[in-house]
Amino acid sequence: MATTSFATGANAAQPDAATQIEIYRRMNLIMQNDEASRKIIRSGRLMMPYYSQRGQEVIPSAISVNLNDDDKICTIYRGIHDMLAKGVPLRALWAEIAGKVTGTCKGKGGPMHITHPASGAILTTGIVGSSMPIANGLAWAAKLDKTRQVTIANFGDGASNIGAFHESLNLASLWKLPVIFVCQNNRFAEHTRYENGTSVDQISKRAAGYGMPGITVDGNDPYEMYAVANEAINRARDGEGPTLIEAMTFRFFGHVFGDDDFYMTKEEKSAAMAADPVPLYRAKLIANGVATEETLAALETDIAAQIADAIEFALASAPPPLEELTRDVYAEQGVA
């Protein structure tokens, strides 16, 4: 599916056994976290705009195992999976989406604006397309500092039609910035089907217009996703510039929580859900002898406990004090 030559087959980078299990751990964490999020909204215990990432677990999991803690990511409202994969701690994340002072941003950002610099999670934007120009700046700083850090800019297929995408790819290519543009193509932008909003059949083809490699991968295949991310990240680290990765995927639960999916057919949704990448990958790990049923089950139980603990922590935490309303507008209003 590549529009440029990326290593494939035997030449492609392969995750070792421990990394394969780690990819699964991150996928399962995202999946369970998403289920817990939808459940708690349904129960009425938390109210928030929620953009489910269920179905898109592979992409950030297979990318992030190639990243260091000090590499950076920028993501979008549907980016909690990216944040979790990068290592944003569960308690602070849940407290943030619950609007509590113990949250990553003291409850002032909310689920659409998670920021946790210690994990390299620098930006979550609610504006379509706006992860990319800022990712360029982080990459520019790393290049000036010669740190070999890379920045991942996550965005959706719809975002490739906004001006910021085109300006960002041009500048990143011109300046050879260590940035990887990851388009998570879930085939819909809100209610608009891919082909009704996008002029090319593959977004990766747009990379050619900016003089950078572009590649379309099966974003639900952890091995393919890992190999392509690995190569793009290495290119960026070595000063060879940016890559556009189009990762094909599907979101199982619509655009935003409460979406009734009227704009897609039941058949395509059920086909996508039947190909749920999480259980498929799980079965593969066991069939290939990479992990045992017991190992994975234990890991899943552990994740469930961590999420339950984080939710309890978040619900028990205090809301931000009223002073926070006008604090942090400027630096001098920060905590002394």
Add this chain to the structure above:
Amino acid sequence: MSAIETKKITIIQAINEAISEAMAADPKVIVLGEDVADREGGGVVGVTRGLSTKYGDERVRSTPITEQAIMGAAIGAAIGGYKVVAEIMLMNFTTVAMDMIVNHAAKLRFMSGGQTGVPIVIRMMTGAGISSGGQHSDFLEAWFAHTPGLKVVLPSNPEDAKGLMLSAIADPDPVIFVECTRAYFTPYETPVNVAPIPLGKAKVTQQGTDVTIISYSEIFLRATAAAAELAKDGISVELIDLRTISPWDRETVIASVKKTGRAVIAHEAVKQFGVGAEIAATLQDELFGQLKAPIKRLGAPFTSVPFSGVLEQAFIVSVADIVAAAKSTLA
């Protein structure tokens, strides 16, 4: 008293010196924008001329015509540890980068709970009166002053421009730095060494007792000329150059109007919903009962900047307008 060493420089040179001094003092200060490097001429009017030669093309980086990407690169690099001076050639061109400025630069500190501040200076020039027409002349400072998280600076002379730019670069938050094209080219005797001027501090350039005239940017020069006219008629004017409109120096302005009991506020931007409205509202709130006359606001009529010279001159607040407004408060 020992004489302060001075030389004649323009606002263009003053800003150039401030950026150069900041770059020399701190290797983390970087510059980007369209045509800012010397290969491209060092800026369309030469504000950044010589800087890339002195500090290298990595630190003074010409960009494509890409305002969103310029602002994004500035924001990201700032979060990544740099102090970025980003040039948006003309104030009207900020309109295509408003998402980056308003939704991101201004809000990221707050939305992250104080974790990701954005220390950038966004420089731009603007102003009517040079036949540039409707899309190259607007003063849009009220938009930015209405945005929590941004600071907004508009100097009227080289010394202030230099001192304010030094502070703007050192500031941990995003600063909109507006340079009036009409004021760019006039040389003034300016101290060779200018210390940083704190943002948010107005300057009382003339003490007076009858009426306070409050202004900023090039219109402040007109206010100064108006004060001289008024003096001929025996009217004593207290003159305040705001210099920064967000935050603005309430204490200085309120103290002055408390003393004079009369106020005229003048700016180039359209009067309706302008900076003058905010100041007038604050003054009536603070000084109700102590005012001797209604506060007068002067600004452009509610229209676009016209091309035709006659209309364009009528658009900009004139010395005569300010004189008449001041006299009306004493009538």
